[in-house]
Amino acid sequence: MIVRAEGGFAYGVIGADIHVFGDGTPLYLLELWRVPRTPEPDWLLESPSRMLNARYEVADFTGREEDLAELHQWRDSRPRRAARWLYGPGGQGKTRLAAEFASRSADQGWTVVTAAHGPGTVHPPPGSQDLRLRHARGVLLIVDYADRWPLTHLSWLFSNALLHKPDMPTRILLLARTGDSWPGVRATLANHEASTSTHELAPLSSDGSAQRAEMYDAARSSFAAFYGIADPSDIPPPASLDHEDFGLTLAVHMAALVAVDARATGSRPPSDMAGLTVYLLDREHLHWARLHGDGTHELNPAERTYRTSPQVMNQVVFAAALTGAVPAPTGVAMLRDLGLELDAPQILTDHGVCYPPANPTIPTVLEPLYPDRLAEDFLALTLPGHTADYPAAPWAPATAKTVLTAETAETAHTARTWGPTGNAPTVGEAAPPPYLSRAIPTLTAAAERWPHVGSDYLYPLLKQHPQLAVQAGNAALFALAMQESADTDALEAIERLLPHGPHADLAQGIAAITYRVIYQRIERTDDLRLNAMYRTQLAERLHYAGFHELAADMAHASVEIWRRLADDEPFINASLLASSLNWYSTYLAKLGQREEALQTAEEAVALNRRLIDGDHTTSHDEQTLGDALGNLATRLSEVGRGAEALAAAEEAAAIRDRLGAAGVHFYVSENARDQLNLGARLADQGRTEEALAAIEKAVIGFRKVVEVNPAAHTFELATALNNYGSHLLEVDRLADALAAAEESVTLWRQLVLKSSLAHDQGLAMALFNLGTCKVAAGHQAEAYAATDESAKLYRKLAARNPAANDESLATVLGRLTTLLQSEERYAEALPITTDRVAVCRRLVAADPAAYEAGLAHALFEQSMMLSECNRELQARFAVEEAVDIHRRLAGADPAAHLPRLAQALYALSASKYDMHDDMSEVLNILSESMVIYQHLATADPETFADTAREVRATFAELLPEPQGL
Template sequence: MSTEQHVTAHAGFAYGVIGADLHVFGDGTPVYLLHNWRPAPAADPDWLRELPSRMLNARFEVVPFTGREAELAELRAWRDEGPRLAVRWTHAPGGQGKTRLAARFAEETQGTGWRVITAVHGPGSVQPPPGSEDVTVDGHAGVLLVVDYADRWPLTHLTWLLRNAVLHRPGVRTRVLLLARTADAWPAVRSAFRNIEAATSSRLLAELPDTARMYGAARAAFAERYGLPPAPGPPPPPYGLTLALHMAALVDVDATASGRRPPTDLAGLTVYLLDREHLHWATLHARGGPHATPPPAMNRAVFAAALTGTLDRPTASAVVAGLGTGHSPGRVLDDHAYCYPAAEPGRGTVLEPLYPDRLAEDFLALTLPGHDADYPAMAWAPEITARLLGPHAGRAVTFLAAAAQRWPHVGPRHLYPRLAYAPRLALAAGSAALSALAALDDIPLALLAAIEDEFPAGGHVELNAGMAALTRRVVAELLARDGSPRARAAGYYHLSTRLLNAGLDDEALNAARRSVDAARELDDVPELAASLGRLGDCLTHNGRPSEALRATEEAAALLQPLTEAAPARHEPQYAGLLSDLARRLAAVGRHREALVASESATARWRRLAAADPSHTQGLAAALQALGGHLNNHRRWDEGLAATRESTSLRLALAEGNMAAHEPHLVSGLVTLAASLAALGEQEMSLKAARQAVESLRALARVDPVAYEPGLAAALMDLGVSLNEAGLHAEGLDTTAESVAVRRRLHRTNPDAHARDLANVLSNLSHLLLEAGRPNEALAAAGEGVQLLDPLHTDTPEIHRADLAKCVSLQAVCLVATGRHKAGLVMAVRAVRLYEAAWQAAPERHGFDLARVLRHLGLLLADSGHDAEALGVWENALALAYGHLIPPAYASFTAELRGDLDAIRARTR
């Protein structure tokens, strides 16, 4: 079957793909570009020798793949085994051989019949050429997507990429290989991948163990390009870095060919190669002709390209116009492109930088004044750096930080002063740049602190990983200078917040524990209460609700007497702790106490907001939580009133900043939908639930760590509402989606999500039963029971009601699949579990117990045990009359009375 697509541009540009999605910004520029992987282009040896650095560019694969056989075999196994979709993050310092390994793997994979695609980050000024790229997967054994520099992509852009349809063809084996310098961004990226149900793994590329073989292979390959015999060269230098070995081999061969003595150290190798760049510029200039830009002008252009990276021609013209070359920007760009042609001809880009990246970083360092290497620094370089650092911060800061790791003058003389003057540049540079800055040994603490002062108070999905890395460094530096209990308590408290935002839950918990330990050494109750409250947050994120409750209870008990004595000083902190305490109490099934704590918190926030409108947000949050707790106690009218008041307050707050308040409004919609459903307002409830899910989907795409749990809960509630509205198929699909989200969360953190997964599985089981699919329903209920049984054994007071629900559904499913006796056994177990839950919280579980008693009675009656069924139903009816029944289930009592009348008539 042939595929044809016509792409036309009118007064702009156009780009198309066949067999995949195209994600673009509002102005039409692509977020990323997809290309079919192509093998290394054949390069003229004479052209390569003109600039020896060209032979170091992995794109030309001058050196055959050598020395990574074990890692290549591991990639083959990853490709061929495991689930349909898998993602791997491969990281190592620049020059370690990631790109070469990926290229060899891509070539092999394409040879086995797979479609191999590369993704290039596309925002900003670089525009694609008109045309289409055919990435259809029909007839291919699988799909491999390779993403280089993945740590430099904004998280949201990676998330969009991974939603691309080309990765989600049913039955098509798919692998995504991400290449990066560090693993700092991986936890957040891995969380984003939960959206696509991918198996995830990471791999650090270690230094090469067999450097002699690598060096020998590189030297032989370079000698071939120079037309030299493959004579044995000197022993390999003591470098473990692949690029360093290649540089040493290249310089040795080039020096041999020209009769020079090669340098013996890494700095000397770099200088040698850069000297060859200068020689090439001088040679072109001396020849005259069309590409005769003088070397000083070319030097400035190459320096600028190292800072900016490739640009479209109009932007590049503006950059070159500001370099002070004395020549027209058009001529300089043309001559620069002759020396350094675009990696992808036809895209219309210019200012291709030096490759490999490490050489560009070293070129920046050596051109900037302050070093003692035998290489001419340029007086104009600091001014150009200052001019380009702002508009091109993403690349410039990252490359200068990498250069500063090897060249001690770059940071103190050039990068740090610029960032001290404008610390927000570090944030504009992105998460990878923040991580690179945090790794610099000589960066001043004052500068790190100034950058950190620019961090947003809460999390930022694109920056969380870098902010966590930089805060980790700041706290370590501060505590090395001042290890007092107060400094440790404050430092670890702050660090735990950033780590939580970055999805580093285990590390955050460790930091929170350290904060508490330090705070206990102080005679400062508010400080200890704050640290205990944060410990409760971290324990909750790690699936330890009982421990989280104990920490929060201790915090509230410590702060209560101080609040009563000095409410003006301590009331906000105490009110916040009471709100947290209510959530923690509800999480362990202590709902009566949770309601008391929530009512107290709301009253305190109401007083605070009346005195100071800045506390309105606290009041809105407390009212929403109170609505949920009132619903748990079947006080639906009051719950609805609290939720509506909360929504009204938040809408007023959102008038000034909707983006900041949207998550809170969405959370309120979830509670509002539950209240309306319980009051029988089905249409309004369904509308609110749909709106909540739609908004949470958008939020979870941006920040899955923060919003996926809420999305899963909202999907579960919407599934129930849809089913009750008669939209059974949609309700079932929505509940299945909730199960899929919960499964992803559970795989990442089983302790935190086992209970929630079991609960939505029980809902799925119920809907599958109603859809006439009892075997699938039984499997879902059975899985829920398996998840909850060990939890119930450890903490029965928390999990008995959830387990009872799953067991009761398992009983119904067993009967529906013809296993009547087994169903009767499970029904008895469900009654016993609900009886225990009812004794602990009769107002909450009376209706549940009545419901399972009715089912047990039906099973007994069907088995001919009418007298026993009669007794069970009488107990159920007494419970039904003695407890609040949701209006939506008002028919239950009438149906139960009908059952009783029938059995009584039969037993007379």
């Protein structure tokens, strides 16, 4: 393999993918897990807190055996691909547990790989990683700080070829502080057919068990060995381990470390958690002072010496606790902004002596103090406002503000925070620091234990610069929304800057902030109009985050308020009620509640018509009616009322045309939506050429707006292309149909990587239509692959929301059966037909009139597959049920159901004949089929004449020979 440097980077992997930004920098780094190297004892003793760093594994693993056993059980479970979200607060022992699990898994033949998030913070190591699995039992991927990754970046990671090797068990262990981000991640994982689960790391038990004492003893012995204390058994804990503070693994380890260090230095150990923290931070200060005071201390005797004073180092360590490891240019620019007296490169070099990079092969600076919880406490204690016995620094508030509000000098790095396409921020827009996704959650975590951090620093800063929270990402927004003591004004300021419309990476954080803020607003107001407006806004953001039931509930409450207000003051409030009804209809449809959605849409249109008939009609009122009619057209189509749907769509388009002729301006996207809706409704009525013309206009319009704002309109272009491809196929423009279908699938795949919750359904539909085009082109294998992928997506969607997706799932399963049957793959088709029957039964239970015919045909196909698999008795039962349903339906609507009845009767006669049933019964059934086919052939010979002749010949063949006298 050749690794070629591009733009200064040289990183490669064998056996996996590299996902990069536009400038070639990897989105994340994959590395084989390595057994940690235990540092030299003297180096550890220089700064005792180093022994608490999980990556050095100084303390022997103990106290989490049950959690470890559960991870092993999960790893060895049956699913081929599984992911687990392991979460707990900082200091709970997640990293150490994962390291022990990684070590034992590697010993047992698993290939263990770690993923480090890379954009704007780290550069890749030189060389390459050989990730070929060869003789591995499976692959285990460990992702630390998973809650800080943007969802789109995790989506790219999950698509890596390393995790999709045929017949190779794959496990993904994601470490996080909370479970807040898990729903979105879980939905993304479902795209890859991964089994998902969570594991909350509980506090250490204090109910009389020996768990804490055992952990203390093990850690004390491990630490004592580095101090040369042969028998540490007489070193007691500095405080009672039953205290709630010692529910954290880190707290117990800190108690053991401080107790041992105090014994070795002749000091008195503190007796509370704050005191333990201060003790360890004092040792950090002592280390900085010793390095600076020792003039002979040299990094390299031939080059330079350590020159940074303890006061300056204190400030740099404070800044590093916020930034975490960053590229050297970012670190240099930041220190210069702080106005430190020495040149920045020298300070960064000296800082690297105290806190070397976690991975020496990655050239980063400003490695933070570890463990994370100690860094958070260090930030809190350095900021003035606490009562602990630790010297606060007057420069700390200004330093924090400078670090957080800095405009990075490296646009190439900061641009990466905006997405894997490498798109830079808008011209004139300040690029945010690349480390905000660490800094804001770190300060938020510190504020949970040290209230002055929030009240005096974090929230005043966010009120002045609320964009920092938005730029920090989903995890930061969640953390702020979940904090009980969060400042209301700060959250309000953040909420006002949240993006409108769908946003893949921030959707759940946006919903959490909005939920927190809206309920506070609702509680503060007696104004019913404001109450309703707030609920409408919240419903929209819940909807975009995938919380459809909550969105519908919130919208329903809003509608009820608007009803009351419209009764009292219709002139002012009726239009707002109509708009609220329109949105509520959309949310109901998303839940699969089609009849309720239709009734709500009809009410919205009726109300808008009344407003149009009033004395003060405006162009806005007419436009609102047009929007409501467009929604009504979709809802009517969903319940099979195609003619009425077309009428509504045509009226909506006519309103838009009339207003446009009168000089009312519309956005290109609005006109494109009208054409798309009209085209779909025309197609439903068989007016294919007209439909094609309308949808072609929609495609052209959406292409224009996507060039300007792809984030807002790509899903509309993908939808339009999907419909366009279907209609092109109907007019035999196969090459154009394939091109449109393939482009639609490509766009939907890009959208799913950003938000599977929002776009899985679109991709599933596009894949199904692509499969249809592939069949027409004679590409059977590709057709099956696309249809099978569509079925897998619809299975997942139907599991979450059967009402909205069962009908589509049944259709796709029927297509899969047909494709397999055409290749005589009956054994593979049988379980699919069985699944389809089960789905159809669910549909019939909800709406017999709409779905009984579909169930009957699914039973017929199931009987065919059962027969081909020599399961004749079960085949007969299935086709008998199909006949019963078709006979009942044909009695009410012969034209619609006689052909299926004749087909099922013919199959039933064959089944009874094969099972040697009474020949008179076989002939009676066959005769009924023959009579129906003769009737059908008379009315439509082109369709039914051949089958009628076949049935007639079969009947003649089975008639007994006439008996002579």
